[in-house]
Structure formats: C-alpha cells, structure tokens
Amino acid sequence: MAEDKKSNMIDAALKLFEEQGYHQTKVSDIVREAGVAQGTFYLYFQGKEDLFRGIAESCLDEISAALKHGPEQSCQDDGVYYWMIHRALTVYYHNRTILQIMYRNGVASQEIKDISDAFYHEMMLIIKEHLKELSIFPQYTEEQLEIAAYSKIGMVEMVAYQWFVVKQCGPDYINAIAEVIVQMDCPPGFKMEVSGE
Amino acid sequence: MAEDKKSNMIDAALKLFEEQGYHQTKVSDIVREAGVAQGTFYLYFQGKEDLFRGIAESCLDEISAALKHGPEQSCQDDGVYYWMIHRALTVYYHNRTILQIMYRNGVASQEIKDISDAFYHEMMLIIKEHLKELSIFPQYTEEQLEIAAYSKIGMVEMVAYQWFVVKQCGPDYINAIAEVIVQMDCPPGFKMEVSGE
Amino acid sequence: MAEDKKSNMIDAALKLFEEQGYHQTKVSDIVREAGVAQGTFYLYFQGKEDLFRGIAESCLDEISAALKHGPEQSCQDDGVYYWMIHRALTVYYHNRTILQIMYRNGVASQEIKDISDAFYHEMMLIIKEHLKELSIFPQYTEEQLEIAAYSKIGMVEMVAYQWFVVKQCGPDYINAIAEVIVQMDCPPGFKMEVSGE
Amino acid sequence: MAEDKKSNMIDAALKLFEEQGYHQTKVSDIVREAGVAQGTFYLYFQGKEDLFRGIAESCLDEISAALKHGPEQSCQDDGVYYWMIHRALTVYYHNRTILQIMYRNGVASQEIKDISDAFYHEMMLIIKEHLKELSIFPQYTEEQLEIAAYSKIGMVEMVAYQWFVVKQCGPDYINAIAEVIVQMDCPPGFKMEVSGE
DNA sequence: AATGAATGAGCATTCATTCAT
DNA sequence: TATGAATGAATGCTCATTCAT
Numbered sequence: 001m002a003e004d005k006k007s008n009m010i011d012a013a014l015k016l017f018e019e020q021g022y023h024q025t026k027v028s029d030i031v032r033e034a035g036v037a038q039g040t041f042y043l044y045f046q047g048k049e050d051l052f053r054g055i056a057e058s059c060l061d062e063i064s065a066a067l068k069h070g071p072e073q074s075c076q077d078d079g080v081y082y083w084m085i086h087r088a089l090t091v092y093y094h095n096r097t098i099l100q101i102m103y104r105n106g107v108a109s110q111e112i113k114d115i116s117d118a119f120y121h122e123m124m125l126i127i128k129e130h131l132k133e134l135s136i137f138p139q140y141t142e143e144q145l146e147i148a149a150y151s152k153i154g155m156v157e158m159v160a161y162q163w164f165v166v167k168q169c170g171p172d173y174i175n176a177i178a179e180v181i182v183q184m185d186c187p188p189g190f191k192m193e194v195s196g197e
Numbered sequence: 198m199a200e201d202k203k204s205n206m207i208d209a210a211l212k213l214f215e216e217q218g219y220h221q222t223k224v225s226d227i228v229r230e231a232g233v234a235q236g237t238f239y240l241y242f243q244g245k246e247d248l249f250r251g252i253a254e255s256c257l258d259e260i261s262a263a264l265k266h267g268p269e270q271s272c273q274d275d276g277v278y279y280w281m282i283h284r285a286l287t288v289y290y291h292n293r294t295i296l297q298i299m300y301r302n303g304v305a306s307q308e309i310k311d312i313s314d315a316f317y318h319e320m321m322l323i324i325k326e327h328l329k330e331l332s333i334f335p336q337y338t339e340e341q342l343e344i345a346a347y348s349k350i351g352m353v354e355m356v357a358y359q360w361f362v363v364k365q366c367g368p369d370y371i372n373a374i375a376e377v378i379v380q381m382d383c384p385p386g387f388k389m390e391v392s393g394e
Numbered sequence: 395m396a397e398d399k400k401s402n403m404i405d406a407a408l409k410l411f412e413e414q415g416y417h418q419t420k421v422s423d424i425v426r427e428a429g430v431a432q433g434t435f436y437l438y439f440q441g442k443e444d445l446f447r448g449i450a451e452s453c454l455d456e457i458s459a460a461l462k463h464g465p466e467q468s469c470q471d472d473g474v475y476y477w478m479i480h481r482a483l484t485v486y487y488h489n490r491t492i493l494q495i496m497y498r499n500g501v502a503s504q505e506i507k508d509i510s511d512a513f514y515h516e517m518m519l520i521i522k523e524h525l526k527e528l529s530i531f532p533q534y535t536e537e538q539l540e541i542a543a544y545s546k547i548g549m550v551e552m553v554a555y556q557w558f559v560v561k562q563c564g565p566d567y568i569n570a571i572a573e574v575i576v577q578m579d580c581p582p583g584f585k586m587e588v589s590g591e
Numbered sequence: 592m593a594e595d596k597k598s599n600m601i602d603a604a605l606k607l608f609e610e611q612g613y614h615q616t617k618v619s620d621i622v623r624e625a626g627v628a629q630g631t632f633y634l635y636f637q638g639k640e641d642l643f644r645g646i647a648e649s650c651l652d653e654i655s656a657a658l659k660h661g662p663e664q665s666c667q668d669d670g671v672y673y674w675m676i677h678r679a680l681t682v683y684y685h686n687r688t689i690l691q692i693m694y695r696n697g698v699a700s701q702e703i704k705d706i707s708d709a710f711y712h713e714m715m716l717i718i719k720e721h722l723k724e725l726s727i728f729p730q731y732t733e734e735q736l737e738i739a740a741y742s743k744i745g746m747v748e749m750v751a752y753q754w755f756v757v758k759q760c761g762p763d764y765i766n767a768i769a770e771v772i773v774q775m776d777c778p779p780g781f782k783m784e785v786s787g788e
Numbered sequence: 789a790a791t792g793a794a795t796g797a798g799c800a801t802t803c804a805t806t807c808a809t
Numbered sequence: 810t811a812t813g814a815a816t817g818a819a820t821g822c823t824c825a826t827t828c829a830t
Contacts, residue, residue: 005790021303023220027825037791042826104310106303108220113301117363124359137381147377150359151352158351159344162321166314180344184334185382202815224800234816239801399794415697417614421821431795436822498704500612500697507695511757518753531775541771544753545746552745553738556715560708574738578728579776593810618804628812633805 006044008034013051018097022052022105053112059098060119066091067126079182080134085156086178092160093171099157100165124149155181203241205231210248215294219249219302250309256295257316263288264323276379277331282353283375289357290368296354297362321346352378400438402428407445412491416446416499447506453492454513460485461520473576474528479550480572486554487565493551494559518543549575597635599625604642609688613643613696644703650689651710657682658717670773671725676747677769683751684762690748691756715740746772 012033016025027048031041045051067088092099107113127149131137137148159177163169209230213222224245228238242248264285289296304310324346328334334345356374360366406427410419421442425435439445461482486493501507521543525531531542553571557563603624607616618639622632636642658679683690698704718740722728728739750768754760 021306023305026823038793038825039791039827040789043789048825102303104303106218106299106301106305108303109218120359140377143373144377147356147360147374148381150356151378151381154351154353154355155348156351157355159347162317162347163344176340177344180337180341181348184345184348223798235800235818236802236816237814240814244800415700417699420819432797432821433795433823434793437793441821496697498697500693500695500699502614502697503612514753534771537767538771541750541754541768542775544750545772545775548745548747548749549742550745551749553741556711556741557738570734571738574731574735575742578739578742596811617802629804629814630806630812631810634810639804 005034005036005040009036009041009044010051010055014055014097014101017052017055017101017105022101022108049109049111052108053115056098056102056112057115059095060115063091063095064119064122064126067123081136081185082178082182084130085181086174088156089160089174089178090171092156093164093174096160096164099161103161103165120150120153123153127152202231202233202237206233206238206241207248207252211252211294211298214249214252214298214302219245219298219305246306246308249305250312253295253299253309254312256292257312260288260292261316261319261323264320278333278382279375279379281327282378283371285353286357286371286375287368289353290361290371293357293361296358300358300362317347317350320350324349399428399430399434403430403435403438404445404449408449408491408495411446411449411495411499416442416495416502443503443506446502447509450492450496450506451509453489454509457485457489458513458516458520461517475530475579476572476576478524479575480568482550483554483568483572484565486550487558487568490554490558493555497555497559514544514547517547521546596625596627596631600627600632600635601642601646605646605688605692608643608646608692608696613692613699640700640702643699644706647689647693647703648706650686651706654682654686655710655713655717658714672727672776673769673773675721676772677765679747680751680765680769681762683747684755684765687751687755690752694752694756711741711744714744718743 009030012030013025016029016033020029027041028038030048030051031038045054067084102116107116124146128142128145131140131145131148137145140148159181163173163177206227210222210227213226213230217226222245224238225235227245227248228235242251264281299313304313321343325339325342328337328342328345334342337345356378360370360374403424407419407424410423410427414423419442421435422432424442424445425432435445439448461478496510501510518540522536522539525534525539525542531539534542553575557567557571600621603621604616607620607624611620618632619629621639621642622629636645658675693707698707715737719733719736722731722736722739728736731739750772754764754768
C-alpha cells in the first residue's frame with residue numbers, strides 16, 4: 001500500500017513532467033493525479049526537486065548500466081559494433097520519457113546538473129572502453145577516443161530523441177536506425193575489416 | 198541610448214541565465230545587472246519568456262544560417278567534408294552560451310520548444326542536402342539520409358557541449374576535434390576515395 | 395474553524411471596503427484584519443473581485459428576497475402600501491453597508507455590473523407586481539408601471555442612502571421616513587380611498 | 592490648439608470611462624485616444640483623478656444649475672410641477688454619460704465623494720425650495736420636506752439611469768416618463784387642485 | 789502512515805508620473 | 810508647449826512546504 005502510493009506519485013510525476021514540463025507541474029497536480037493527499041508527498045520525497053532527481057538518477061543509471069555489459073554472444077554474428085548501437089537505441093527507447101523530460105526541462109538545478117554531467121562522463125568512459133576493446137581506432141590518443149565516445153553518445157541520443165520522442169516511433173524502428181548508424185560510421189565494404197580486426 | 202539599454206538587458210540576461218539558469222534568474226536580477234529600472238524591461242520585452250525566446254531564436258538562426266552556405270573554395274583542399282564539421286564546431290563555439298543555457302534549462306515553454314524543434318528540423322534539412330551534394334551515401338533513401346543528418350547534428354552538438362561548455366576549452370580545440378570526427382566517420386585510407394568520388 | 399476564517403475575511407472586507415473603498419483595499423489589508431495568512435484568502439476566494447461579487451450578490455439577493463413576499467396580515471391596518479415602503483426601508487437599513495460600498499465603488503467590473511443590473515430588473519418586476527395587486531394605477535400600461543416601479547426603487551434607495559449612510563441615522567427613523575414617502579405619494583385625504591379600493 | 596488638446600483629452604476620457612470604466616482606463620489609453628503624448632496630459636491635469644474630478648464637477652454643476660431656475664412661463668399651462676420633472680429629465684438626459692460613469696465607478700476617492708455628497712445636498716435644497724414655493728406639502732416640517740426632496744431626486748435619477756443609460760432610449764421618451772412620474776405622485780383628479788392651490 | 793487546511797515568502801507585471809530634450 | 814523614454818513603487822497571486830489532527 002505504502003509503496004503503492006510512492007510509485008503512484010512517481011508515475012503521476014513522469015506523466016505530468018512529460019505532458020507539461022517540470023516547472024509547470026505543481027506538487028498539487030502530482031498528488032491529485034496520484035490520488036493521494038498533499039502532505040503524503042512529503043512522506044516519500046524531500047520536495048519536488050528530490051523527486052525529479054530520483055527519477056533522473058534511476059533512469060540515467062538504467063541507461064548506463066545497460067551499456068556497461070560487454071557484447072552478448074548472440075550479437076556476435078551481426079558484428080560487434082552493431083550490437084552496441086542496437087542496445088543503446090533499445091535502452092534509450094525504454095527511457096524515452098526521461099529523455100524528453102530532461103530535454104524539455106534541462107537540468108533544473110545544480111544538483112541535477114551534476115548528476116547529468118556525471119552520467120555523460122560515465123557513458124563516455126563506457127564507450128571509450130568498448131572502442132578500445134573493439135580496436136576500431138588503435139592509433140587514437142585517450143583524448144581522441146574521448147571525442148569519439150562523446151560523438152557516439154550524441155549521435156545515438158539525438159536520433160533516439162527525434163525518432164522516439166518527436167516522431168513518436170515504436171521500437172520496430174530500432175533495427176533500421178542501427179543499421180544506418182553502423183553503415184554510416186563504416187561505409188559498405190569497409191565495416192567488416194575494421195570491426196573484425 | 199535606447200538600444201543601449203536593450204542590449205544591456207540582453208547581455209545581462211545571457212550572463213545570468215548562463216550562471217544561474219533561466220528559472221533562477223529574476224527580472225529584477227536582469228535589470229539590476231543591466232543598470233536599468235524594473236519598468237524599463239517591459240518597454241523592450243513582453244516578459245521574461247519573450248526575452249528568452251528572442252535570444253534563443255536569434256542564436257539558433259545564427260547557427261543554422263552559418264551552415265546553410267556551401268563549401269568555400271579555400272576548404273576544398275582539406276576535404277569537402279572537413280570544412281562542414283569545422284564550420285559547425287566554430288559556430289557552436291561562438292554560440293556556446295545559448296548551447297549551455299538551452300541544455301541547462303530545456304525549452305522552458307511550448308513556444309520555445311516549437312522554435313527548438315523547428316531549428317533541428319531545419320538543421321537536418323541543411324545537412325541532408327550537404328550529404329546529397331557530397332554523394333557520401335549515394336544509395337541511401339530519404340529516411341536513411343535523415344537519420345544520418347540527425348546523427349551528425351547530435352555528434353557535433355554533444356562534443357561541442359562537452360568541450361566548449363563543460364571543459365570550457367577555447368577555439369584552438371576546433372581543429373583537433375574536427376579531425377577526429379572526420380577520421381572517425383571515414384577511417385584512414387578511406388576518406389579520400391569516398392569524398393573524392 | 396474553516397468557515398470561521400472565511401466569514402472573518404468577509405467581515406474584514408466589508409469593514410475595509412466601507413472605510414476605504416474597494417480599490418483602496420488591498421488583499422493584504424483584508425487578511426491582516428481577518429487575522430489569517432495571505433494564501434488563505436485564495437483558499438476561499440478566486441481573488442479580490444470574486445469576494446466583492448459574492449458579497450454584492452448575497453446582499454442584493456437578501457434585499458430582493460425581502461421584498462418578494464406579499465403584505466403580512468399585521469400590516470393591513472396601516473394600509474397595504476405603507477408596509478411595502480417600511481419593509482423596503484428596513485431591509486435597506488440592514489444592508490446599508492453594501493449600499494454604501496456599491497455607491498462609493500460602483501460596479502467595479504462587468505460581471506458585477508451584470509449582477510447589479512439584474513438586481514434592479516428583478517426589483518422592478520417585484521414592485522410592478524405589487525403595484526398591480528394594489529391596483530393603485532389600474533389604467534397604466536406595462537411600460538408605465540415599469541416607470542412607476544423604478545421610481546419607487548430610486549426614491550427608497552436615495553432616501554435610505556442619505557439617512558442610513560450619509561447621516562448615519564438608526565432604524566428608529568424608518569417609521570418617520572416611511573410616513574412621509576407614503577403621504578407624499580398619496581397626499582392627505584386621498585390615500586385611504588386609493589389604497590382601500 | 593492648446594485648448595484643443597485639453598478638450599480632446601476630456602472627450603477621450605469621457606468616452607473611455609464610459610466604455611471601460613474609470614479604473615480600467617489608463618492615462619496611456621486617454622492620450623492615445625486623444626492623439627497627444629503621455630507627458631502632455633500632465634500639462635493640463637494634475638493626474639487621472641484630477642481629470643475625473645473636473646469632469647464630474649462640471650457635469651454635476653450643469654445639472655444643479657439647470658434646476659435652480661424657477662418655472663418658465665411657457666410651462667405654466669402643463670402644471671407647475673410637470674415642468675420641474677421634465678426639466679430634470681432633460682438635463683439628466685444630456686448628462687447621461689456622467690450618470691453612467693459615476694454609477695459604474697462610484698466616487699473613486701474621498702474628494703469626489705465630497706463633490707458628490709455636496710451635489711446631492713445642493714440638489715435637495717433646490718428641490719426643497721421648489722416644494723415650498725409650490726406649497727404641495729404645506730404642513731411638512733423641514734425634515735419631512737428634505738425626505739420628500741431626496742425622494743424626488745432618487746426617483747428621477749433612477750428612471751433616467753434605466754431609460755437613458757440601460758435601455759439607451761432617446762429624448763423623445765422624456766415626455767412619457769415625466770407624465771407618469773407626475774401622475775404617480777398626484778393621482779388623476781387630484782393633481783390640479785394640489786398644484787394649483 | 790495519512791491528511792489537507794494553512795502558511796507566507798517570493799515575483800512578475802502594471803501604470804501613474806517625471807524630466808531631459 | 811510638447812514629447813515619450815524612463816522610472817520604481819505598489820500589489821495580486823502562486824505554490825512548495827508544514828503541521829496539527
């Protein structure tokens with residue numbers, strides 16, 4: 001029952017943040033939508049920003065966690081690079097709501113900015129490691145790998161935002177998008193040699 | 198004198214939005230910083246959001262305008278693709294403040310969201326045309342070119358954000374970043390043939 | 395307790411509107427006088443004008459309600475016409491505060507103007523019916539009865555305003571005023587025959 | 592030219608006060624309507640209230656001045672009482688704008704309240720003298736005459752407001768209204784003897 | 789744990805008035 | 810006289826948060 005109320009409020013908040021934005025959503029809106037009393041909100045959250053921070057943190061954690069794991073065996077046949085993009089798109093699809101919320105509302109406070117910056121930094125480290133493992137850019141310095149990693153993140157995030165949030169496409173687009181991104185990075189007749197080396 | 202006050206207010210607003218965020222910045226902060234009276238603000242702007250919208254609009258216009266033009270002759274020797282990335286990074290560098298502000302504060306209202314969405318759409322169309330002219334992906338469908346275009350935008354924007362805003366690097370990094378991005382897209386020994394064909 | 399606060403605010407508002415006028419009275423004055431917090435005001439009223447509208451509406455309703463009922467038996471001996479004037483003066487006396495407030499402040503908004511116009515129209519209809527029942531002007535057309543009815547309203551309202559508001563006389567003046575008004579309309583030696591028929 | 596501007600502003604103010612009310616009309620509205628600059632307003636008036644006071648004062652003066660004069664010879668045939676009502680209705684018709692403005696906006700300030708109260712007092716004195724001259728109520732005390740006088744004022748003012756402002760009827764209604772009011776006060780077969788004595 | 793009435797600091801905006809030109 | 814850009818005091822209203830029940 002208790003956790004019911006908490007998750008009701010989180011769901012309500014996600015819905016309202018998505019619909020009207022963080023700053024436009026009042027705590028009174030959230031509790032009305034969740035069907036609880038005004039005071040109940042403060043039993044579970046420090047305040048509105050604390051709720052936002054919690055949501056952002058858990059979504060961003062989920063995204064980076066999903067990308068932390070190495071390539072699954074079943075993905076090998078499609079090329080080691082393809083699975084990475086595919087998996088990233090999939091996890092962005094599942095977290096498209098937070099993608100939209102953070103895009104619409106920005107970071108809303110210094111604390112959430114720190115979380116966001118830390119997220120991108122961690123993402124960059126994960127991608128950089130993958131790039132190293134894949135030996136795509138063997139001669140790159142650390143900084144150059146960093147640039148490459150951030151590029152990949154921006155690429156996937158922007159396309160995910162445009163397709164899953166703006167165009168509101170479903171997950172069946174993931175394959176098509178992943179293919180383009182992979183081919184684009186490694187034009188036809190070139191990919192296999194590079195990623196296979 | 199009159200335009201003095203207006204641009205003082207715009208400068209003050211940019212500074213304060215950058216430092217403390219849009220929602221944290223009061224109109225009273227802006228006028229104090231600009232050295233004008235409270236009421237003067239409303240001689241030049243409808244309200245705080247109108248000011249933000251004006252700033253965002255003109256910055257985004259400047260960015261997309263800068264990318265509209267075709268390659269300059271002087272760029273040809275470095276590869277037709279390189280100039281595009283270089284120019285994009287340069288204009289993002291010059292508009293890094295609005296990049297930070299919009300990243301930190303999101304779109305703040307439906308109207309600004311529309312402006313932002315229109316900006317990305319226009320950018321995509323520009324990039325798509327450049328990709329067609331360059332014949333990099335001759336066999337791509339329109340939709341695939343769209344994916345490619347948004348990828349480029351996300352790539353450049355994310356790297357620009359990380360280097361020019363988070364790391365606060367200067368314009369001397371533009372060359373280094375552009376080189377990585379160009380090489381990354383077209384691995385060594387491959388670029389010339391593709392862009393040259 | 396809750397209704398306590400609401401009626402405290404209404405009382406405070408009536409007092410302050412009477413003393414200093416509607417436009418001169420700030421919401422902060424009302425809440426200070428009522429001993430509640432600023433925000434509490436907005437729990438019970440939409441805003442300052444909503445409060446005014448509510449007060450005006452209920453006072454005007456009370457006035458017209460009091461005049462709707464037919465003559466009481468006990469009044470018969472004094473003449474059926476006398477009781478009407480007497481009762482009107484009495485209800486105006488009890489509502490002399492709103493009389494003063496509306497006189498001093500006018501209607502303050504289109505919505506309150508509509509309420510006021512509707513009040514006078516309803517009053518006119520009530521008086522017109524009484525005039526018909528009393529058969530004072532048997533040969534009058536509907537429009538002439540309307541003129542007569544509005545005349546009576548104006549007469550009583552002006553005298554009530556002058557005696558109860560400007561001169562601040564008490565209810566003991568009601569009899570004296572009613573007598574003059576009745577005699578004036580029906581000069582000595584004439585009244586009985588008319589109202590008796 | 593100079594007086595042109597002043598009367599332009601007075602006309603504009605009358606129009607706007609009538610259309611939207613005193614408090615809703617900004618000085619900037621008045622000067623725009625009058626076609627003069629903002630500062631010019633303060634060359635001719637102390638402020639918005641000073642303008643209102645001036646308008647109210649001159650209109651109310653006009654009304655009471657019109658009623659000060661005794662009965663004209665040409666009116667004698669219609670009954671000495673009739674001309675009084677007729678003349679009052681006529682002057683109220685000509686000043687129906689200020690009637691509406693003061694009714695809609697109340698007195699707006701203590702100073703204008705004083706002017707208004709003084710107006711009614713003067714009107715009462717004028718009517719009282721007329722009543723004495725006409726010997727309609729020979730046995731009345733001063734106070735009773737005062738009641739009678741205020742009754743007449745209220746009667747005429749209310750009917751004038753309803754017909755000339757609310758119903759927006761033209762001056763051709765004056766005769767019809769005056770007849771009803773005169774007959775009402777002095778029922779048929781009674782008037783002549785009374786007013787003739 | 790749950791409620792919801794009460795709080796009050798906070799802020800955008802208005803507009804009558806001034807004054808340098 | 811006339812201007813109109815500039816002023817800044819004034820205030821209605823919001824809403825996150827608290828706390829007695």
